[in-house]
Amino acid sequence: MSPARLLLLLLPLLSFFLLLLRPTSAVLCHPEDKEVLLRIKSALNNPYLLASWNPDTDCCHWYCLECHYKTHRVISLFFLQDDLPGQIPSAIGDLTYLQDLTLHKLPNLTGPIPKSLTKLKYLNFLRLDWLNLSGPIPSYLGQLKNLTYLNLSFNKLTGSIPDSLSTIPGLGYVRLDRNQLTGKIPASLAKLKGNSLGLLLSHNSLSGELPATFAGVDFGQIDLSRNRLHGDASLLFGRSKSTSSIDISRNQFEFDLSKVEFNESLTWLDMNHNKIYGSIPKAMTGLELQFLNVSYNRLCGEIPVGGRLQRFDYSVYFHNRCLCGAPLDSCK
Numbered sequence: 001m002s003p004a005r006l007l008l009l010l011l012p013l014l015s016f017f018l019l020l021l022r023p024t025s026a027v028l029c030h031p032e033d034k035e036v037l038l039r040i041k042s043a044l045n046n047p048y049l050l051a052s053w054n055p056d057t058d059c060c061h062w063y064c065l066e067c068h069y070k071t072h073r074v075i076s077l078f079f080l081q082d083d084l085p086g087q088i089p090s091a092i093g094d095l096t097y098l099q100d101l102t103l104h105k106l107p108n109l110t111g112p113i114p115k116s117l118t119k120l121k122y123l124n125f126l127r128l129d130w131l132n133l134s135g136p137i138p139s140y141l142g143q144l145k146n147l148t149y150l151n152l153s154f155n156k157l158t159g160s161i162p163d164s165l166s167t168i169p170g171l172g173y174v175r176l177d178r179n180q181l182t183g184k185i186p187a188s189l190a191k192l193k194g195n196s197l198g199l200l201l202s203h204n205s206l207s208g209e210l211p212a213t214f215a216g217v218d219f220g221q222i223d224l225s226r227n228r229l230h231g232d233a234s235l236l237f238g239r240s241k242s243t244s245s246i247d248i249s250r251n252q253f254e255f256d257l258s259k260v261e262f263n264e265s266l267t268w269l270d271m272n273h274n275k276i277y278g279s280i281p282k283a284m285t286g287l288e289l290q291f292l293n294v295s296y297n298r299l300c301g302e303i304p305v306g307g308r309l310q311r312f313d314y315s316v317y318f319h320n321r322c323l324c325g326a327p328l329d330s331c332k
Contacts, residue, residue, distance in 0.1 A: 028072040029059035036094045037062070037074070043089035049082045066100075073097035075122075080104045087111035088128070093119040105130040112136075113152075118143040129175070130154040137176065139164040148194050151175040158182070161201075166191040173198040177223065180205065185229075187211035196220040201227065202247065210235060223247040225270065233274075234260050241265075249273055249293065257299060262287060272296050277321070285309055292316050299323045302331045 037059055041050045052063045059074070060067035066076035074095050085108045092101065093116025101120070103109065104127060112135035113128065124146045133155040141150070142164025150165070153175045160183035165171060172194015181204040189199065190213035197218065202225040209231030210224075218241045224233075230252040236243070239261040245268035253271075258278035264286065272293040279301030280294070289308045296319045303309055303317060303325040314327045324331035 028067065030071075030073050033067075033074045033095060033097075034059040036091050037065070039091040039094075040089045043091060044084050044086060047082065047084055049079065049084065068097070071097070076100040076102075078102040078104075079106060082106055083108050085109075088114050088117075088133075090114045090116040093117050095120070097122055099123060100125040102127040103129075103131060107132055110134065113138055113141070115140055117141075120144065122146055124170075125149045127151040128155070133157060136160075137162055137165075137181075141165065142167045145169060147171050149173045152179070153200070154178040156180060160184075161186050161189070161206075163188045165189065170194050172196060175200045177202040177204070179203075182206065184208035185211060185224075187213045190214055190217050192217070199223070203227075219243050221245040224251065225249040227251055229253065237262060239263055244268065246270070257281065257294075258301075264288075267291070269293075280304055280309070280323070282306075295319050297321075303328065 037053060038055060041053050050064065060072055064078055065074050067073060068075045075097055077092065077095065077098060081104065084106045087110060088103065093114065098120050099122050101123060109131045111133065113133060115138065118140050123144050126147060126149065129151050135157065136159035137152060137157055139162040145168060147168050148170045150171060157179040159181065161176065161181060163186050165174065166188035170193060172192055177200045183206065185201065185206055190211060198221040199219055200223040202223045204227055206227040206229060208229065210229065210233055212235065215235035220242065221244060222236060225247045228251065232255045233248045233253040234255040236246055237260045241263045242265050243263060244265050246266065247270040249270045250273040252275060254275040256278035257276050258281050260281065262283055266287055267289055268291045269289060270291065270293045273296040276297040276299065279299060280303055282304045285304050285307030287307060292312050293316050295315060295317060299320040300322040303323060310326050312327065317323055317328050
């Protein structure tokens with residue numbers, strides 16, 4: 001057989017192997033998602049942060065987003081620490097399969113929380129913090145039935161906390177701190193069901209007493225500091241709970257500390273600047289506290305000796321009615 005005829009016979013086989021060796025150039029990005037992403041970019045005035053969002057390239061390779069490894073639909077969108085102007089683009093609500101939306105430290109992003117976000121039926125993680133959002137926390141966020149994490153901290157949100165948040169079946173972590181919220185804490189928040197419950201409402205203007213229903217809630221972390229709350233906060237404690245951090249500082253809470261039962265997992269306890277009375281119970285010597293502050297209250301009696309209580313300096317205990325013992329002056 002002539003060399004020329006042999007080459008003709010081998011060409012199809014050679015072409016097949018070359019095809020296998022050639023890097024794939026398949027476009028993964030779903031065209032509907034790509035069109036929505038380009039609308040988002042346009043609404044934000046084509047910022048440099050989104051320079052990689054080139055319509056001639058595969059959107060699954062663009063920065064600030066993630067596609068699902070099988071379906072190639074956009075499931076995560078994250079804009080971090082930039083000067084993006086304007087408002088949250090309503091087009092984000094058209095990313096049908098979005099599970100995670102993070103807008104963090106974008107101080108030039110203003111306006112309300114858009115209702116279009118309620119179209120994100122698969123959303124489980126919503127973080128809109130350190131922006132300049134204003135207006136109320138909309139009740140329609142309760143339509144996000146798959147949400148497990150909500151963070152709206154460090155904004156200028158006003159009004160009350162909507163009851164509708166309690167209708168989200170798996171919501172377990174709620175951060176609304178550092179806003180301008182008013183009114184009472186809704187009793188319905190006792191219905192939060194997620195794992196490792198967290199409720200952070202500090203640095204607002206919330207008022208009234210704590211809901212009695214909170215006595216039956218096992219918060220992993222709760223921060224109610226720097227509000228205008230009053231009444232009995234001892235219901236947050238309990239021997240059977242698994243709470244690790246409680247901060248009720250700078251309110252007007254009033255209860256007898258000596259009657260409080262503590263759970264062993266408590267490592268952070270801040271109660272400064274309240275009207276708490278009674279004595280420090282001996283049981284606190286059994287806690288592995290990393291942080292403690294009971295200053296500026298109405299406590300009396302000797303600080304129990306043992307555990308970690310003497311490892312803190314005097315500032316943790318000072319400005320109480322008649323508290324004494326190390327690290328304060330000895331009792332007379």
